[in-house]
Amino acid sequence: MITKCSCMLFENKGIVCRHVIRVLRGAKINELPNFYILKRWEKMCKRDIVYDGDGNPLDDNPIDYVDMETRRKISVARNKFEDLIRHAKNSSGGLDLLHSGLCDLESTISQSTLAVAHTSQQEQESFVGSSFPTQVDILTPTNIDARGTCSRIKGHRDKEKKAQPKKKLGVTVRVPRVCGTCKELVLHDSRKCPKKK
Numbered sequence: 001m002i003t004k005c006s007c008m009l010f011e012n013k014g015i016v017c018r019h020v021i022r023v024l025r026g027a028k029i030n031e032l033p034n035f036y037i038l039k040r041w042e043k044m045c046k047r048d049i050v051y052d053g054d055g056n057p058l059d060d061n062p063i064d065y066v067d068m069e070t071r072r073k074i075s076v077a078r079n080k081f082e083d084l085i086r087h088a089k090n091s092s093g094g095l096d097l098l099h100s101g102l103c104d105l106e107s108t109i110s111q112s113t114l115a116v117a118h119t120s121q122q123e124q125e126s127f128v129g130s131s132f133p134t135q136v137d138i139l140t141p142t143n144i145d146a147r148g149t150c151s152r153i154k155g156h157r158d159k160e161k162k163a164q165p166k167k168k169l170g171v172t173v174r175v176p177r178v179c180g181t182c183k184e185l186v187l188h189d190s191r192k193c194p195k196k197k
Contacts, residue, residue, distance in 0.1 A: 005019045
């Protein structure tokens with residue numbers, strides 16, 4: 001049974017909406033029809049190669065043809081290995097046979113690649129074109145001042161505080177002000193004005 005909904009969630013996002021599920025339950029269908037199960041929701045979704053509109057395989061932009069061929073071989077080998085696991089998981093004898101075969105295959109591959117394997121230093125030397133020296137002499141620095149902690153980098157606020165002159169503690173000079181009661185320029189305010197009494 002194929003149903004379509006006006007919310008278009010399945011058509012736009014590939015997810016079955018609650019309206020379709022409600023209709024399927026009303027029709028007494030307990031399992032989702034195969035029409036609604038998209039390939040991207042299956043376990044085997046990554047097995048096939050995805051192509052773009054021009055028919056080119058969508059890979060992680062292989063650098064050259066050899067790299068693309070290696071990736072294709074790895075993909076085919078991975079698919080075959082997943083098929084073997086799926087066939088062997090039903091019987092313990094099949095799993096034992098698969099395990100022993102994998103151990104034999106691992107030992108033969110490790111022996112064949114042991115002679116070919118390069119260390120990272122050899123790869124770097126071949127890239128640079130010269131060999132690294134075996135002994136490196138590092139001289140001690142002439143002047144070492146390791147006492148105390150490093151001073152932190154001062155921000156603009158610290159610089160402003162440093163530029164302002166510090167106020168001296170001691171006698172403050174009184175400034176004459178206009179009294180609110182007598183309206184004269186004197187050294188008192190309206191609270192202590194002698195004319196207030």
